[in-house]
Amino acid sequence: FKKIKNGITGVGKEAKRLGKEDPRRIVHSFKVGLAITAVSLFYYLDFFFDGFGVDAMWAVMTVVVVFEFSVGATLGKGVNRAIATLLGGLLGVGAHDLASFTGEKVEVIILGLCLFLIASMTTFFRFFPKLRARYDYGLLIFILTFSLLSVSGYRDDEVLDMAQRRFTTILIGGAAAIFVCIFIRPVWAGQDLHTHTASNIHKLGTFLEVFGRVYFHEPNEDKNQASREDYKSVLNSNGVQDSLVNFAKWEPRHGKFRYRHPWDQYLKVGSLTRECAYKIDALNGYLNSDAQQTPLELKTKIQESCTKMSSECGCALSELAIGIETMSWSPCIDIHIVNAKSGATKLKALMKTGLWAEYSHTDLLTVIPAVTVAALLIDVVSCTVTIADSVGELASLSKF
Amino acid sequence: FKKIKNGITGVGKEAKRLGKEDPRRIVHSFKVGLAITAVSLFYYLDFFFDGFGVDAMWAVMTVVVVFEFSVGATLGKGVNRAIATLLGGLLGVGAHDLASFTGEKVEVIILGLCLFLIASMTTFFRFFPKLRARYDYGLLIFILTFSLLSVSGYRDDEVLDMAQRRFTTILIGGAAAIFVCIFIRPVWAGQDLHTHTASNIHKLGTFLEVFGRVYFHEPNEDKNQASREDYKSVLNSNGVQDSLVNFAKWEPRHGKFRYRHPWDQYLKVGSLTRECAYKIDALNGYLNSDAQQTPLELKTKIQESCTKMSSECGCALSELAIGIETMSWSPCIDIHIVNAKSGATKLKALMKTGLWAEYSHTDLLTVIPAVTVAALLIDVVSCTVTIADSVGELASLSKF
Numbered sequence: 001f002k003k004i005k006n007g008i009t010g011v012g013k014e015a016k017r018l019g020k021e022d023p024r025r026i027v028h029s030f031k032v033g034l035a036i037t038a039v040s041l042f043y044y045l046d047f048f049f050d051g052f053g054v055d056a057m058w059a060v061m062t063v064v065v066v067f068e069f070s071v072g073a074t075l076g077k078g079v080n081r082a083i084a085t086l087l088g089g090l091l092g093v094g095a096h097d098l099a100s101f102t103g104e105k106v107e108v109i110i111l112g113l114c115l116f117l118i119a120s121m122t123t124f125f126r127f128f129p130k131l132r133a134r135y136d137y138g139l140l141i142f143i144l145t146f147s148l149l150s151v152s153g154y155r156d157d158e159v160l161d162m163a164q165r166r167f168t169t170i171l172i173g174g175a176a177a178i179f180v181c182i183f184i185r186p187v188w189a190g191q192d193l194h195t196h197t198a199s200n201i202h203k204l205g206t207f208l209e210v211f212g213r214v215y216f217h218e219p220n221e222d223k224n225q226a227s228r229e230d231y232k233s234v235l236n237s238n239g240v241q242d243s244l245v246n247f248a249k250w251e252p253r254h255g256k257f258r259y260r261h262p263w264d265q266y267l268k269v270g271s272l273t274r275e276c277a278y279k280i281d282a283l284n285g286y287l288n289s290d291a292q293q294t295p296l297e298l299k300t301k302i303q304e305s306c307t308k309m310s311s312e313c314g315c316a317l318s319e320l321a322i323g324i325e326t327m328s329w330s331p332c333i334d335i336h337i338v339n340a341k342s343g344a345t346k347l348k349a350l351m352k353t354g355l356w357a358e359y360s361h362t363d364l365l366t367v368i369p370a371v372t373v374a375a376l377l378i379d380v381v382s383c384t385v386t387i388a389d390s391v392g393e394l395a396s397l398s399k400f
Numbered sequence: 401f402k403k404i405k406n407g408i409t410g411v412g413k414e415a416k417r418l419g420k421e422d423p424r425r426i427v428h429s430f431k432v433g434l435a436i437t438a439v440s441l442f443y444y445l446d447f448f449f450d451g452f453g454v455d456a457m458w459a460v461m462t463v464v465v466v467f468e469f470s471v472g473a474t475l476g477k478g479v480n481r482a483i484a485t486l487l488g489g490l491l492g493v494g495a496h497d498l499a500s501f502t503g504e505k506v507e508v509i510i511l512g513l514c515l516f517l518i519a520s521m522t523t524f525f526r527f528f529p530k531l532r533a534r535y536d537y538g539l540l541i542f543i544l545t546f547s548l549l550s551v552s553g554y555r556d557d558e559v560l561d562m563a564q565r566r567f568t569t570i571l572i573g574g575a576a577a578i579f580v581c582i583f584i585r586p587v588w589a590g591q592d593l594h595t596h597t598a599s600n601i602h603k604l605g606t607f608l609e610v611f612g613r614v615y616f617h618e619p620n621e622d623k624n625q626a627s628r629e630d631y632k633s634v635l636n637s638n639g640v641q642d643s644l645v646n647f648a649k650w651e652p653r654h655g656k657f658r659y660r661h662p663w664d665q666y667l668k669v670g671s672l673t674r675e676c677a678y679k680i681d682a683l684n685g686y687l688n689s690d691a692q693q694t695p696l697e698l699k700t701k702i703q704e705s706c707t708k709m710s711s712e713c714g715c716a717l718s719e720l721a722i723g724i725e726t727m728s729w730s731p732c733i734d735i736h737i738v739n740a741k742s743g744a745t746k747l748k749a750l751m752k753t754g755l756w757a758e759y760s761h762t763d764l765l766t767v768i769p770a771v772t773v774a775a776l777l778i779d780v781v782s783c784t785v786t787i788a789d790s791v792g793e794l795a796s797l798s799k800f
Contacts, residue, residue, distance in 0.1 A: 025527050119433040123433065140465070
């Protein structure tokens with residue numbers, strides 16, 4: 001009994017956490033409830049499904065299956081379902097007509113053969129990566145409609161009539177889902193992708209802004225390890241971004257985004273951001289495992305340039321993130337990048353002067369960490385430059 | 401016209417490539433065609449759907465929607481669909497009964513309210529990560545069945561009868577899909593996951609086996625860059641592995657795998673493999689960009705230990721991969737690991753002796769690449785050890 005109680009409070013806590021993390025989830029749930037109830041009650045009260053009979057359930061079914069979290073996903077599924085139903089229906093009616101010209105026994109063979117070939121071929125098409133990304137659901141519905149029509153058509157001679165009724169109800173259901181999805185607190189995948197890209201860059205910026213000070217144990221170092229390690233979520237962001245881009249492509253003009261916004265450019269920015277995040281992950285490793293202490297005086301020598309590179313890159317990335325979010329290009333970005341580059345040049349020059357000579361007879365393994373951190377920071381500077389370039393390209397493509 | 405021709409040959413080529421890459425895709429397509437045609441024709445010829453009427457189309461629909469590439473995915477969807485239909489049906493009939501005790505106007509309100517609440521709540525449950533991973537499809541079908549029954553029940557007083565007919569046809573369709581999926585050339589997600597894990601480790605092994613020789617430009621170096629860079633596919637393997645594990649958990653005993661095979665351990669091995677792959681990606685960067693040449697004599701000094709570490713780790717990983725595939729533990733693995741460890745110890749000792757003293761006045765930036773490669777190889781050795789440990793754990797958990 002106590003176990004059940006614990007279970008229920010556990011579910012309650014998890015629900016609260018999920019709702020707090022993204023309140024749009026709660027809104028979405030109510031929107032789905034609303035759309036399903038509305039369509040069901042219209043059907044039930046015979047408002048405008050008069051004469052559709054059992055076929056009206058296709059409207060309810062379409063709402064349940066098509067309604068997704070973001071507008072793009074809902075539109076994608078809705079359009080896929082509508083077009084696939086139309087094509088599958090036409091072909092199904094055609095196969096039915098073709099078969100009906102022949103004798104009854106031949107009819108079965110022809111219908112079976114058609115069904116087998118079309119189902120197999122369409123299933124194989126679902127393996128094509130490009131079709132899979134955008135039209136997987138449509139291909140499935142195509143098979144479904146074709147098989148339902150070509151077969152159920154045999155019993156009922158009003159195939160065309162049934163096909164039309166079914167298509168109309170699916171259109172009504174799809175339209176209801178899309179209407180509620182767009183006009184009540186819409187969740188735009190494009191906007192999400194945009195914010196997601198900016199916040200990923202911002203997370204890297206937050207880390208770099210404080211990294212230098214923390215590494216060199218400066219007095220005003222940031223102790224907040226948790227917020228610093230936010231960047232870790234960037235490392236596995238590829239899946240989320242891919243699907244958001246796929247959804248965003250379905251969306252019409254909204255907010256600051258045109259219909260043909262350069263969504264693919266976000267993938268480019270995202271992959272460069274991830275690349276930089278891996279370098280930052282390596283840097284973070286040196287923060288946590290300081291088993292072999294680098295001689296302090298050596299650290300002091302590189303401290304200035306390293307801290308400068310780190311914080312300037314951090315500021316540049318944070319400014320870039322703000323720039324993406326507000327869709328503007330701040331001149332600060334270029335200044336920070338110039339500063340970071342000059343820090344890198346200085347550090348390289350410092351290294352060329354044989355600065356490390358005096359440590360050459362000490363344990364080289366104590367020198368390596370500092371040298372690696374310096375090298376990683378130089379890499380981070382060039383990563384920052386490429387991220388800034390790709391964001392600049394995004395800005396010019398989307399004309400902000 | 402030429403464009404269409406080019407398009408068709410393009411599709412043909414892509415189809416051929418996809419079929420060659422994994423011939424099971426072709427088999428799968430024909431299996432789906434077979435299952436759909438069989439169920440449709442049974443329905444059409446009235447074999448055992450006698451008396452089911454229109455509801456028999458649910459059998460066809462279930463086959464189309466439930467049939468997936470692997471047995472695990474098909475079973476998961478089938479079980480989800482069956483249980484969700486049962487629960488949704490029971491609750492739908494219950495709601496209908498409850499509402500029918502009241503007056504007609506109150507009935508509408510009660511049914512609408514029930515539907516709204518249950519649809520909203522279930523939609524919110526779909527956001528729970530644990531439910532999402534295994535029962536997302538079931539929750540969707542639950543909403544679908546509940547709304548179809550609670551609403552269509554109003555018109556037809558034989559609700560229970562209809563619910564039972566629908567459930568039976570869904571069971572028949574699901575059983576047909578699962579039968580064809582399991583008994584004709586089955587694709588086991590568990591087997592796939594097992595092979596995938598082994599092949600990922602093997603790819604890292606292949607790289608490391610030749611890395612040392614290529615880096616130090618030994619005469620018998622491997623020129624085959626393409627096969628060396630196979631490891632890149634490991635970097636983004638997390639999505640594939642997660643879904644394979646989810647599917648594998650649905651599968652019954654098959655081949656060498658028990659029902660409760662330790663599938664989660666594959667995730668652990670997989671993430672350690674990816675970690676190692678990132679280090680290898682960093683090493684690969686040093687192969688391709690040798691802009692700043694390290695002094696040859698310095699390279700020569702570390703050559704022996706580095707080559708040894710690299711090739712011994714490579715052999716250990718390749719042996720591990722073979723061990724996973726054949727489900728056996730070769731004693732060679734331990735020998736290779738001991739050798740790699742001794743290489744690392746030797747290199748560390750070499751570094752402690754102030755080996756680099758004479759280069760301290762040259763450009764340190766030319767020394768860094770070699771030092772970093774050495775440090776990365778030391779990391780790779782410890783990665784290899786942890787991979788071997790986790791595979792050992794897998795071996796003892798699954799008793800091979």
